[in-house]
Amino acid sequence: MSRDGTIAIIGAGIAGAAAARRLREAGREIVVLDKGRAPGGRMATRRGPDGLRFDHGAQYFTARDPRFIARVEDWTTRGVAAPWGGPDRHVGTPGMAAPVRDLLDGLDVQCGRAVGRLARDGRAWRLAEADGTALADGAAFSAVLLTCPSPQTLALLESAGQALPGVAEVAYAPCWTLMLAHDGPPLPGGPVREDRDSSATIAWIAENGGKPGRAGDGTIVAHASPAWSRVHLECAADDVAERLVGALRNIVPLGGIRHCAAHRWRYAAVERAVGEPCLFAPGTGLGFAGDGCLGPRVEFAYLSGLALAERVLAEAA
Ligand SMILES: Cc1cc2nc3c(=O)[nH]c(=O)nc-3n(C[C@H](O)[C@H](O)[C@H](O)COP(=O)(O)OP(=O)(O)OC[C@H]3O[C@@H](n4cnc5c(N)ncnc54)[C@H](O)[C@@H]3O)c2cc1C
Incomplete structure (x- = not known):
């Protein structure tokens, strides 16, 4: 691995952002x-009509590791995160992507760039879109850190004839998310239903507008259970939205519906993780980080990104 080369990080979710911030702080050039369209990954906010906003991915995050606790305390002090939904639960403010944007502040972040291929060029890597169009101005990278969900990571590794043992074993549950705005009374603060392992149709219900920094009551985010999402994975979004509204009506009082849409997360929650903080092959400079390494939490994804950055720095030392 070249000491001076720029490092490419694929994925601007919390794992990629944590790796990017750590490497930049250590003086490394990164892209x-x-x-x-914007950083955040599964820490995401979807816009609806009339200024509606829904955190349709991760709902909150925990902070139990001292390194992440320190980070969350800093975010909280600066208004980037706030407590919500119970002890040791936090949300980004004004949306879930705010902490990711904060980590990436001032760094070279290029959104709207789908990496489709990795190609070895001597001891360096070049990146291209699926049709072969060069990315990052055709730059040569000394290392490529993959922080996408494992199926997308596997496709990129295969494009280069490479493998990182463990990536193929990571498994995810899907999740259909319902985003709904209605004229009825707002739901109580905090989650109204929280049963992610349930075989019921809906596993999670919360008033989105009740989170700190959000405007607008009467905005509900509901997640279908993994079992229901799996069965309905290939259904049309409109059909799914209608079914989930029907199920929601049986649980909470709804007024006239102003907006409703469904979003499919094909890779929502890790069901089987690598079991190591990160994967890195010093010989090729290829690495993998994200929730696929340690498990289905924002905090684990952050720690995995941090671990990968430390591995890269240790190799170069
Ligand atoms: C519905 C839902 C609910 C959740 N609830 C919670 C919760 O309450 N608490 C909690 O802690 N966690 C929750 N999670 C899990 C949490 O969101 C994730 O563990 C965490 O955000 C993963 O971060 P990451 O950086 O590993 O991956 P991601 O956030 O998925 O980031 C990967 C990034 O890679 C990009 N990418 C993929 N392929 C390519 C490519 N070919 N080229 C370029 N970019 C690419 C993607 O666009 C994405 O931005 C939830 C997730 C979902 C979907």
Whole structure:
């Protein structure tokens, strides 16, 4: 691995952002590429009509590791995060992506860039879209840190004829999310239903507008259970939204519906993780981090990104 080379980080979720921030603080040149319109990954906020906003991915995060506790305390002091929903629970403010944006502040982040191929060029890596169009101005990278969910990571590794043992074993549960605005009374603060392992249709219900820094009551986010989401994975979003509204009506009082939409997360929650903080092959400079390494939590994804950055720095030392 070249000492002076720039490092490419694929994925601007919390894992990629944690790795990017740590490497930049250590003086390394980094470029972060993400296929989405904005950083955040599964820490995401979806806009609806009339200024409606829904945190449709991660609902809150815990902070139990001292390194993440320190980070969350800093975010809380600066208004980037706030407590919500119970002891040791936090949300980004004004939306769930705020902590990711904070970590990436001032860094070279290129969104709307879907990496489709990795190609070895001597001891360096070049990145391209699926159709072969060069990315990052054709730059050569000394290391490529993959922080996408494992199926997307596997596809990129295969494009380069590479493997990182363990990535293929990671398994995810899908999740259909309902985003709904209605004219009825707002739900009580905190989660109204929280039973992620349930075989019932709906596993999670919360008033989105009741989270700190959000405007607008009467905005509900509901997650279908993994079992229901799996069965309905390939259904049309409109059909799913209608079914989930029907199920929601049996649980909470709803007024006239102003907006409703469903979003499918194909890789929502890790069901089987690698069991190591990160994967890194010093010979090739390829690494993998994210919740696929330690488990289905924002905090674990952050710690995994941090661990990968430390591995890269240790190799270069
Ligand atoms: C519905 C739902 C509810 C959840 N609830 C909670 C919760 O309450 N608490 C909690 O702690 N966790 C929760 N999670 C899990 C949590 O969101 C994740 O563990 C965490 O955000 C994962 O971060 P990450 O950086 O590993 O991956 P991601 O956030 O998925 O980031 C990966 C990034 O890679 C990008 N990418 C993928 N492929 C490519 C490519 N080819 N080229 C460029 N970019 C690419 C994606 O656009 C994405 O931005 C939930 C997740 C979902 C979906």
